[in-house]
Amino acid sequence: MNLIRIDENGLHLVFEKKEDGTCKLLHFSALPFDESKILRVHDRRTGEVKIQTERYNVLEIMISGQDRPGERHGNKYISTAPGYRMQLVDFVDKRNALGRKLEIKMHDDVCGVDTVSHMQFFDGIQVVRCWTDVTNVGDEPQGLEYVSSFALTGIEKEGLLSTDDKMRVWYPHNGWQREMQWESYSFPQLGLARCQPEEIQRSSKVIGATNIGNWSTKEYLPMGLLENTETGSNLFWQIEHNGSWHWEISDQMGSFYIQLSGPSETESHWWKNLQPGETFTTVPVCVGSTVGKFDDAMGELTKYRRVIRRKNDDNEKLCIIFNDYMNCLWANPTTAKEIPLIDAAHKAGCEYFCVDAGWYAAGFWWDNVGEWLPSYERFPNGLEEVMDYIRSKGMIPGVWLEIEVMGICCPKAARVHPDWFFTRHGKKVHDRSRWQLDFRNPEVIAHANEVIDRLIRDYHVGYIKMDYNIEPGIGTELNADSVGDGLLGHERAYLAWLDSVFQRYPDLIIENCSSGGMRIDYAMLSRHSIQSTSDQDDYLRYASIAANAPSGLTPEQSAIWSYPMKGGGREEAVFNMCNALMQRIHQSGHLAEIPESDFTLVKEALDYYKTIRGDIKRALPFWPLGTSRFTDTWISLGLKTDHKAYITVWRRGAPDGRCVLPVDFLKGNHDVKVKCAYPENHNTACAWNADKGTLTVDLPAPICARIFELEY
Structure with missing residues (x-):
C-alpha cells in the first residue's frame, strides 16, 4: 500500500494513493492507524483474502447524468459519480498562519471537473476544518447534485466488538424553547443493526440529521458525536452553515461511513448548474477526534470556535445586557415604562440596555414590520429621548430588529419590486404574515444598510438584537438554478452583508437571535459575538438549556436569560441568576418592581460576574x-x-x-x-x-x- 501518514495535533490521518490513480482516506482518528483493522474480504470463489479500500473515497460528488455502478441501496451518498473515479493530481502539504494545511487535488476527464479537498489544521487543537472546491474546466455545464465537505469510511474499525455493541451516536436535538438537548443512541436503536455477514453488511438505512431551510437549527444543532465505547475514542463534527445541511452515517460492504455536507438535491432541493470556468465551494465543516469523554470533545470544539470567530471586544469584555422583553415588558415598551427600568438596570450594574420589540408601532406590530421607524405614540418625545437617557446612565443603548423580513402590511412592501422577496411557483413566499427579503438583491442590501446607519446615526444605538421569526422553506426560484441554489445564494449574501456591517461599525454588537435558538450555527457565530439561546420563559426549565449551552457555542457567546419574578422570593431569584452567571447574562425581569431583598441578590450576582468573566472567556466546559x-x-x-x-x-x-x-x-x-x-x-x-x-x-x-x- 502506498500510504501518506499525517500526524498533527494529536490526530492521525492516513491516505492511500492507489494504482488506479485514485486517492483514499483510510484513517482519521485520535487513535494511531492499525493497518490490520482495514476490512479484509474473503473471495469465496478463489479463496483469496483482499484488503478492500475501494470505497474509502476522500470525496463524494454527484453530477447529473452520470452512472453509479456501485451498489448503494436507497439515497445514500456512496458510489457517487464521478466520486468513485476521481484521479489524484496533486497532494499538497503546507503550512499557513493557522497551522498545517492539506489540499488534495483531483480531476475527472469524463465530466471535465477539477476538485480540491481542503483540510485546515489549527495548531494545538484536535480538529480539522474541511471544505471542497469544484471547478468546471470543460466545455459543457455540469449539474451538481451533491458534494461532500468531508467523507470518511471505516469509522467503526477500531476495537473487536460488533458495531451493535460499541458504537453510539450523540444527537443534539434542538427546538423552540427546548434547545440543545443531547441524547445518545446505539446503531440498533436507530435501525442500523448488523444483519448480514460483516464483509457484505449493507442496507438502505441511513442515520443522520438534515436541516431544510433558513432556520438552521430548528430540529438539531448542525453537529454530532460518534462514540466508540470499546476504545474510548470519538469522532465529532459541526457543519458551519446558516441554512440547509445534511450529515449521514450508514454501511457499505462491511464498513460504516460518515459524510457531511451543506444542501443537496434529494434532501433540500439544491442543484447547481456549474458553468465552464465556474467554481462552487461547499460549506465548511469541522471534524475532530479525541480519546476521552464527551467533555473532551466539547473542549476541543470550544477552542476551535474561539479561533475561527471574528475578533471583537465584546467577547473580551463580556458586558452585561439588560433586555426589557422576557417576563418584563413583553414587547410593549413606552417611555413611561422604560425610565424606571433603566434606572433599576443601572443600579444593578448592567452595561447595555436593549429596548426589545414593539418600539416601531403603536399597537399590533407583527405584520407591519419592515420600515423600522419609531412610534411616537409609544415615545412622545421620540425614541432618542429613551436612548439618550440610557446613555446618561452610563449604559449603551440597543434596540430589537428583524431586518430579513417585511410584514405583509408594511407600507414599504407595496412600493418595492417583487424581486425583493423569495418567490416560488410565481408567488411571493409567506410565513407568519411576513415576506422573506432576498439579500442577493442590491436594493435589499441598500435598504438594510439605511436602517442600520439610521439607528446608529440618529439614536446612537450600540447594540442590536437581530431576531428572525419565520421559516421560508426550501428557497427561492428567482435568478437561481434551483430553489435550494437561491436559498444558498441568499444565505451567503446575508453573511457577506453582516461582514460589511461589522467592517463599518466594528464596535457594534449584533446579537444573533432566531426566535430564541433557531440559528445556533458557526456560519452566524463566526461573525456574531453573542447568541440568544432560547425563548424559554420558565426559569426551572431554562436551567437544562443553560447547562447544555456550552456544547453548542462558547460560554462567552451564550446569552442566557435571567428574569427574577415579582414576589418570587430569595431562592427563585438566586436560581435565576445562577442560570446565567457562567455564560453571558441577559438580564430581564422587572427589576424596578421586585422586592428589595431580591434586587440585592441580583446586584450581588452581577457584581460577582464582573470578577469571574475574565475566566469565562478562556474556560473550557x-x-x-x-x-x-x-x-x-x-x-x-x-x-x-x-x-x-x-x-x-x-x-x-x-x-x-x-x-x-x-x-x-x-x-x-x-x-x-x-x-x-x-x-x-x-x-x-x-x-x-x-x-x-x-x-x-x-x-x-x-x-x-x-x-x-x-x-x-
Whole structure:
C-alpha cells in the first residue's frame, strides 16, 4: 500500500494513493492507524483474502447524468459519480498562519471537473476544518447534485466488538424553547443493526440529521458525536452553515461511513448548474477526534470556535445586557415604562440596555414590520429621548430588529419590486404574515444598510438584537438554478452583508437571535459575538438549556436569560441568576418592581460576574453529571481554567438535598480549596474528596441553585 501518514495535533490521518490513480482516506482518528483493522474480504470463489479500500473515497460528488455502478441501496451518498473515479493530481502539504494545511487535488476527464479537498489544521487543537472546491474546466455545464465537505469510511474499525455493541451516536436535538438537548443512541436503536455477514453488511438505512431551510437549527444543532465505547475514542463534527445541511452515517460492504455536507438535491432541493470556468465551494465543516469523554470533545470544539470567530471586544469584555422583553415588558415598551427600568438596570450594574420589540408601532406590530421607524405614540418625545437617557446612565443603548423580513402590511412592501422577496411557483413566499427579503438583491442590501446607519446615526444605538421569526422553506426560484441554489445564494449574501456591517461599525454588537435558538450555527457565530439561546420563559426549565449551552457555542457567546419574578422570593431569584452567571447574562425581569431583598441578590450576582468573566472567556466546559434533560432533578455545569473551576449546581425538586459531583480531572489533588461563591449568605455546605475526585454539596431547598469555586 502506498500510504501518506499525517500526524498533527494529536490526530492521525492516513491516505492511500492507489494504482488506479485514485486517492483514499483510510484513517482519521485520535487513535494511531492499525493497518490490520482495514476490512479484509474473503473471495469465496478463489479463496483469496483482499484488503478492500475501494470505497474509502476522500470525496463524494454527484453530477447529473452520470452512472453509479456501485451498489448503494436507497439515497445514500456512496458510489457517487464521478466520486468513485476521481484521479489524484496533486497532494499538497503546507503550512499557513493557522497551522498545517492539506489540499488534495483531483480531476475527472469524463465530466471535465477539477476538485480540491481542503483540510485546515489549527495548531494545538484536535480538529480539522474541511471544505471542497469544484471547478468546471470543460466545455459543457455540469449539474451538481451533491458534494461532500468531508467523507470518511471505516469509522467503526477500531476495537473487536460488533458495531451493535460499541458504537453510539450523540444527537443534539434542538427546538423552540427546548434547545440543545443531547441524547445518545446505539446503531440498533436507530435501525442500523448488523444483519448480514460483516464483509457484505449493507442496507438502505441511513442515520443522520438534515436541516431544510433558513432556520438552521430548528430540529438539531448542525453537529454530532460518534462514540466508540470499546476504545474510548470519538469522532465529532459541526457543519458551519446558516441554512440547509445534511450529515449521514450508514454501511457499505462491511464498513460504516460518515459524510457531511451543506444542501443537496434529494434532501433540500439544491442543484447547481456549474458553468465552464465556474467554481462552487461547499460549506465548511469541522471534524475532530479525541480519546476521552464527551467533555473532551466539547473542549476541543470550544477552542476551535474561539479561533475561527471574528475578533471583537465584546467577547473580551463580556458586558452585561439588560433586555426589557422576557417576563418584563413583553414587547410593549413606552417611555413611561422604560425610565424606571433603566434606572433599576443601572443600579444593578448592567452595561447595555436593549429596548426589545414593539418600539416601531403603536399597537399590533407583527405584520407591519419592515420600515423600522419609531412610534411616537409609544415615545412622545421620540425614541432618542429613551436612548439618550440610557446613555446618561452610563449604559449603551440597543434596540430589537428583524431586518430579513417585511410584514405583509408594511407600507414599504407595496412600493418595492417583487424581486425583493423569495418567490416560488410565481408567488411571493409567506410565513407568519411576513415576506422573506432576498439579500442577493442590491436594493435589499441598500435598504438594510439605511436602517442600520439610521439607528446608529440618529439614536446612537450600540447594540442590536437581530431576531428572525419565520421559516421560508426550501428557497427561492428567482435568478437561481434551483430553489435550494437561491436559498444558498441568499444565505451567503446575508453573511457577506453582516461582514460589511461589522467592517463599518466594528464596535457594534449584533446579537444573533432566531426566535430564541433557531440559528445556533458557526456560519452566524463566526461573525456574531453573542447568541440568544432560547425563548424559554420558565426559569426551572431554562436551567437544562443553560447547562447544555456550552456544547453548542462558547460560554462567552451564550446569552442566557435571567428574569427574577415579582414576589418570587430569595431562592427563585438566586436560581435565576445562577442560570446565567457562567455564560453571558441577559438580564430581564422587572427589576424596578421586585422586592428589595431580591434586587440585592441580583446586584450581588452581577457584581460577582464582573470578577469571574475574565475566566469565562478562556474556560473550557465540563459536565459533572452529564448533559441535562428537562426531567432531571439535579443539574450541573462546570467551567475550568488552569487554576480554578466553577461549578453551577441546580436542585430541581430532588427530595434529598445532598449531591455528589464527580470532577475527574482533579482526582487525587489534595490541594483543592472549595467554597460556595454565590450567594454569599448561602446556608450551603460543601466538601472536596480528593481520593475520589468528588465534590459533595448540600443545597437547602427543593428549588435551589448555587455556584461553587474550586481553586487548585
